[in-house]
Amino acid sequence: MKVLITGVNGLLGQKLLSIFCKNKDCSFDIVAVSRGRARFDGSYKQLKYYDLDITHREQVFNIIHLEKPDVIIHAAAMTNVDYCESHQEDCWEVNVQSVVHMLQAAEAYNSFFVHLSSDFVFAGDKRFLTEEDKPHPINFYGQSKFQAEKFVLKSRVPHAVIRTAVVYGIAHKMSRSNIIFWVKRNLEDGKSIRVVDDQYRSPTLAEDLATGCYLIVQKQSTGIYNIAGGEVLTPYEMAIKIADYFGLDKSLITRTDASEFVQPAKRPLETGLVIDKAKFELGYQPHSFDQGVAILASQLDEEYCLTKG
Numbered sequence: 001m002k003v004l005i006t007g008v009n010g011l012l013g014q015k016l017l018s019i020f021c022k023n024k025d026c027s028f029d030i031v032a033v034s035r036g037r038a039r040f041d042g043s044y045k046q047l048k049y050y051d052l053d054i055t056h057r058e059q060v061f062n063i064i065h066l067e068k069p070d071v072i073i074h075a076a077a078m079t080n081v082d083y084c085e086s087h088q089e090d091c092w093e094v095n096v097q098s099v100v101h102m103l104q105a106a107e108a109y110n111s112f113f114v115h116l117s118s119d120f121v122f123a124g125d126k127r128f129l130t131e132e133d134k135p136h137p138i139n140f141y142g143q144s145k146f147q148a149e150k151f152v153l154k155s156r157v158p159h160a161v162i163r164t165a166v167v168y169g170i171a172h173k174m175s176r177s178n179i180i181f182w183v184k185r186n187l188e189d190g191k192s193i194r195v196v197d198d199q200y201r202s203p204t205l206a207e208d209l210a211t212g213c214y215l216i217v218q219k220q221s222t223g224i225y226n227i228a229g230g231e232v233l234t235p236y237e238m239a240i241k242i243a244d245y246f247g248l249d250k251s252l253i254t255r256t257d258a259s260e261f262v263q264p265a266k267r268p269l270e271t272g273l274v275i276d277k278a279k280f281e282l283g284y285q286p287h288s289f290d291q292g293v294a295i296l297a298s299q300l301d302e303e304y305c306l307t308k309g
């Protein structure tokens with residue numbers, strides 16, 4: 001089976017390469033695409049890499065016509081929510097228009113299209129959201145993800161839409177930050193941090209999200225799936241758990257609320273994702289947040305050993 005994965009220089013893209021290239025049960029031909037040169041673990045042998053800007057319709061068509069993938073996993077996106085708010089045309093090109101290009105090109109081969117979406121399609125007025133809840137985005141990033149979902153759900157190719165939230169993990173050469181590094185670094189430096197306690201999220205280990213995508217491809221499951229961690233936590237609760245795990249001084253963490261932060265894009269308050277459908281239909285079993293922190297800590301140790309030679 002030939003699987004084309006977009007956004008392989010990003011966090012999820014890297015975890016997808018790891019799971020699809022290393023899995024021994026199935027054999028996949030992997031076509032990896034991202035913008036610019038390949039910036040991921042270069043040890044995979046059986047993959048082909050293309051430098052592709054997904055906003056370029058002709059390039060998208062050329063690569064899909066050349067490779068004729070059975071499956072496309074679309075992980076590339078403009079993910080900086082505040083940047084999307086202030087660069088709306090660019091955001092629309094990357095997050096919406098590129099999806100239209102890919103869906104149209106995929107029609108010729110009836111490729112199974114797996115699309116990554118976000119909890120930010122919701123307004124933030126409900127803590128536990130199922131696949132049946134109606135989106136109502138309150139920022140431009142959310143609007144772009146919701147419009148892309150609509151194109152996917154209306155398309156003629158078989159498709160799945162995956163909604164996820166607060167994805168944390170370690171990318172190649174530590175190229176992505178996350179709440180765990182931020183809390184750990186500040187507390188280790190003895191700095192106080194103010195962390196919001198009125199936003200509810202489902203933090204998701206990047207490896208778990210990649211596993212969810214893998215299960216969907218394996219079972220060719222169609223429709224909408226929430227693929228996230230199994231707990232709904234506030235950033236403050238996450239920070240306390242992180243401090244506990246690393247044995248850091250919790251008194252440096254001050255509880256605050258979202259009204260204290262002025263950001264270009266509004267954030268939905270409550271967006272916990274219910275993952276029962278993925279558990280029952282796919283056998284998806286994510287790690288707890290505590291386990292996720294421990295996994296990242298061990299990966300940090302490995303990364304430290306590698307950089308020390």
Ligand SMILES: NC(=O)c1ccc[n+]([C@@H]2O[C@H](COP(=O)([O-])OP(=O)(O)OC[C@H]3O[C@@H](n4cnc5c(N)ncnc54)[C@H](OP(=O)(O)O)[C@@H]3O)[C@@H](O)[C@H]2O)c1
Nearest residue numbers: 007009010011012035053054076077079116118164166167
């Ligand atoms: N991270 C989260 O907390 C989160 C939460 C909810 C949903 N999601 C969704 O999950 C998916 C994966 O997110 P992620 O965390 O892996 O994001 P990420 O680390 O930001 O990766 C996104 C990748 O897309 C690439 N990209 C951006 N514009 C492109 C273009 N014009 N052409 C080709 N590639 C382009 C980026 O390239 P560069 O490396 O060159 O910038 C990057 O490698 C996205 O659809 C995102 O919306 C993520």
